[in-house]
Amino acid sequence: MSEATLYAERAAASVRLERGLVALGILGLVAAPFLIYPIFVMKMLCFALFACAFNLLLGYTGLLSFGHAAFFGGAAYFCAYAVKAWGWPPEAGILLGTVGAAGMGLVVGFLAIRRQGIYFAMITLAMAQMFYFFCVQAPFTEGEDGIQGVPRGHLFGILDLNVPMNMYFFVLAIFLIGVFAVWRIVNSPFGMILRSIRENENRAISLGYSVGRYKLAAFVMSAALAGLAGALKAIVFQFATLTDVTWQMSGEVILMTLLGGIGTMVGPVVGAGLVVGLENTLATSGFPVTIATGLIFMICVLIFRRGIVGEIYARWLSPAGEGSERGKH
Amino acid sequence: MTMIFGIPIQALLGQLLVGLINGSFYAMLSLGLAVIFGLLRIINFAHGALYMLGAFIGYLLLVHLGIGYWPALIIVPLAVGLFGMVVERVALSRLYRLDPLYGLLFTFGLALVIEGVFRFYYGVSGNPYAVPALLAGGTNLGFMFLPNYRGWVVMASLIVCIGTWLLIEKTRLGSYLRAATENPELVQAFGVNVPLLLTLTYGLGAALAGLAGILAAPVYQVSPLMGSDLIIVVFAVVVVGGMGSILGAIVTGYMLGLAEGLTKVFYPEASNLVVFVIMAIVLLLRPAGLFGRDA
Numbered sequence: 001m002s003e004a005t006l007y008a009e010r011a012a013a014s015v016r017l018e019r020g021l022v023a024l025g026i027l028g029l030v031a032a033p034f035l036i037y038p039i040f041v042m043k044m045l046c047f048a049l050f051a052c053a054f055n056l057l058l059g060y061t062g063l064l065s066f067g068h069a070a071f072f073g074g075a076a077y078f079c080a081y082a083v084k085a086w087g088w089p090p091e092a093g094i095l096l097g098t099v100g101a102a103g104m105g106l107v108v109g110f111l112a113i114r115r116q117g118i119y120f121a122m123i124t125l126a127m128a129q130m131f132y133f134f135c136v137q138a139p140f141t142e143g144e145d146g147i148q149g150v151p152r153g154h155l156f157g158i159l160d161l162n163v164p165m166n167m168y169f170f171v172l173a174i175f176l177i178g179v180f181a182v183w184r185i186v187n188s189p190f191g192m193i194l195r196s197i198r199e200n201e202n203r204a205i206s207l208g209y210s211v212g213r214y215k216l217a218a219f220v221m222s223a224a225l226a227g228l229a230g231a232l233k234a235i236v237f238q239f240a241t242l243t244d245v246t247w248q249m250s251g252e253v254i255l256m257t258l259l260g261g262i263g264t265m266v267g268p269v270v271g272a273g274l275v276v277g278l279e280n281t282l283a284t285s286g287f288p289v290t291i292a293t294g295l296i297f298m299i300c301v302l303i304f305r306r307g308i309v310g311e312i313y314a315r316w317l318s319p320a321g322e323g324s325e326r327g328k329h
Numbered sequence: 330m331t332m333i334f335g336i337p338i339q340a341l342l343g344q345l346l347v348g349l350i351n352g353s354f355y356a357m358l359s360l361g362l363a364v365i366f367g368l369l370r371i372i373n374f375a376h377g378a379l380y381m382l383g384a385f386i387g388y389l390l391l392v393h394l395g396i397g398y399w400p401a402l403i404i405v406p407l408a409v410g411l412f413g414m415v416v417e418r419v420a421l422s423r424l425y426r427l428d429p430l431y432g433l434l435f436t437f438g439l440a441l442v443i444e445g446v447f448r449f450y451y452g453v454s455g456n457p458y459a460v461p462a463l464l465a466g467g468t469n470l471g472f473m474f475l476p477n478y479r480g481w482v483v484m485a486s487l488i489v490c491i492g493t494w495l496l497i498e499k500t501r502l503g504s505y506l507r508a509a510t511e512n513p514e515l516v517q518a519f520g521v522n523v524p525l526l527l528t529l530t531y532g533l534g535a536a537l538a539g540l541a542g543i544l545a546a547p548v549y550q551v552s553p554l555m556g557s558d559l560i561i562v563v564f565a566v567v568v569v570g571g572m573g574s575i576l577g578a579i580v581t582g583y584m585l586g587l588a589e590g591l592t593k594v595f596y597p598e599a600s601n602l603v604v605f606v607i608m609a610i611v612l613l614l615r616p617a618g619l620f621g622r623d624a
Contacts, residue, residue: 064430111609114616118372118429119568123612126565130605137598247561251437258434290445297438301431302420 021266026176033168039236042168044276045175046233051256051268052182053225058254059263060186061218062198066121066250067108067128068226071101073244074131075227080147080240081140090153090161094174094231101227102220104131109219113212116201125247132245146241150234167236174232178225183265185221194218226253248290255293258300261307270309341594342473348590349583350479350548353486354380354541356582358563359570360490361537363578364497367510368530371421371432377560378440379535381553383409383542385447388458388551398461398547405543406536413535417528425527440557447553455550482544489540490579493533497575506530565608570620577620 032041050072057063075097083093112123135141142148152161161167185191196204197211205211234240243249252275260271275293282289300307306314358376365373373379383405390396390404416439424432460478467476497503509516509523517523542556549555563582570581585604593600611619 064433066433111612114612115568118366118433121430121433122372122564122568123608125561126568126605126608129561129565130602133601133605137601247557251441254434254437288445288449290441290448294438294441294443294445297441298420298435301435301438302423305427305431 025266025269029172029175033165038164038168040276040280042171042236043233044273045171046229046236047253047256047276048269048272049175049178049232050226050229051253051260051272052179052265053222053229054253055257055262055264055268056182056185056225057218057222058257059267060191060198061194061215062201063113063215063219064121064254065112065124065219065222066247066254067124067126067131068223068253069245069247069249070108070128070131071104071223071226072230072233072253073135073240073242073246073249074104075101075230076234076240076244077135077141077147078227079231080150080234083153083235084147084150085140089157090155090235094228094235097231097234098224098228101230102224104227105220105223106216109216109223113215113219125250128245128250129247132242132247135242135245141240141242144242146239147234148239150238150240152235152238161235171232171236174228178228179265179269181225186265190214190217251297252293255297255300257307258305259296259307261310261313262305264307264309264313267307267309271307274308336594339473344590344594345587346473346475346479346590347593348587349483350586351589352583352586353483354545354559354582355563355566355586356490356579357486357537357541357544358559359566359578359582360493360575361534361541362563362567363570363572363575364493364537365531365534366572367575368506369417369421369425369432369527370429371424371436372429372564373531373534374433374436374560375416375440375443376436376534376538376563377556377558378443379409379413379538379556380542380545380559381447381556382412382443383539384458384546384549384551384555385451385542385553386539387543387546388456391458398543401543402540406540409539409542410532410536414528414532416535417531421531422524422527440560444553444557451553453552453554455552455555458546458551460547478547482548485544486541489537493537494575494579562604565604569604569608569611569618571618573618574620577618581619 029041029045032038050068054065054068057065057068078100079093079097082088082096083090088096108124108127111127112120115123136143152167154160155166155170159166159170161170186194193204193209193214196207197209197214201211204214230244233244256271256275257268258271259274260269261267278292279289282292304311358380362373362376365371365376386405386408387398387401390401391398396404420435420439421432424435460476464478464481467474468480469475495503497506505516505521505526509521509526513523545555566581566585567578569585570577572578585607588607589600589603592603599606
């Protein structure tokens, strides 16, 4: 058998396997609330969407944002405030959160893309910290208490979100739409250009792409989807607090993506599930979460840079046997 | 009472002094970051944690062993520097061939662990560290009252900054260091032990952070969170200054500290934000930073 046919067969097998796994995963998520505490699964889904949005930037554009908590937590505040103080329906609140996060992404992204690499990370971190200080002082966030008792309300005026199963399937639907959006963006011609920027920015420039615009567009999309996740979380938990805008939260989403596999579609979902699960377990054990998070970070960076899903891809699924590891140049 | 722009001059000078103190710490920490980044190409997120470690080692030496401030001023930088060298040997040295972002992520994890350990054992509340007897009290300068210890901090940080600058610009070791920053392979070919140089550099950066920590102990409370709050501001300082020049890092540190102090007088609500706002403006006008060479 020639090498080309072998390659094509392995690629086809890998696609079939992927599709099968995704179908199995969706079935699992439909069944999950009947087996596990629904709130817990909803928390996982919100963070999984957040991590997928983040991965759009780190994994597919090669930009490490250290300030994504600002979009996640900011959207949670916008949504919670609109729903509670103005009596907006939940879908409008979530839309406002998403649009608000996109607007913030436009401002932060515009500043951050003026520098590259390590400076990009520091600028996003600093801008997010500025937003954190703003949230501490601004009256509408209600300071240390946060916005409590946000009503879940009725979706489109019909579906009562106070019924746990209604809430769950709404969250699942948003999650699937969000992840599909990421998949669609990544696999579009636009996504191909993003990847070329990740691989070799100078070559992309010399090919005539206005790299800055593409980076900014990717940043805004990523921020908007992170905002969607944050706004959704505010409706699920019925509050928005300072926790979601801290730099620790920005670190957490990086960890989820790194642990699951940077630049893989499923990795951030797996990573988010594991990190949320771990935190839930540790919360009752008395072992400090920050130490565990920090240790996982160090181990991942030192010996496990592909992450769980990336490692599986590299070992068993990848047709050419090549990894998806970033930064091996 | 003398007034300037409707503000009593005492209040103005008082806040300027606070700004100068903060600026001293910004300068010392951004200096360490710049030294480490220059050679290792790693942004040391653990810098804040090392600063906290310095303050805590000083505090623990005092509480458990009765070792006072002055000996601690020597012991703490040595201890933190040694810790830094171990970290570099064991872990960071494996990351040099990779994207620099991995260095940032590793040191972020390290910062979380160091901070987590101290939070676990000592909680989040601050522990007071008394001003050493020699520097207790204050001096009346005629126009304002200067607590002696604060005057000492400003002086000490100036000495540390100028000393480090001289070490790097004027000594043989410094010339190796600068050469290795430009072209490590070539310097290695000339028979200089570059890996050792990298270890020493990270140790020096860590020691600077530790020294800043013990200097800060009597000014701020010794708490596990003291470093992480500071490090992000220092990152903004580094973005403003650009890490291309050591002197730039120092000058920017003092300048932004003073700007923060001034803001506290005229518009206190914005004092937390002003460093970040300045960063944003500098990015708009001079994307490479005030002293930066890399665009």
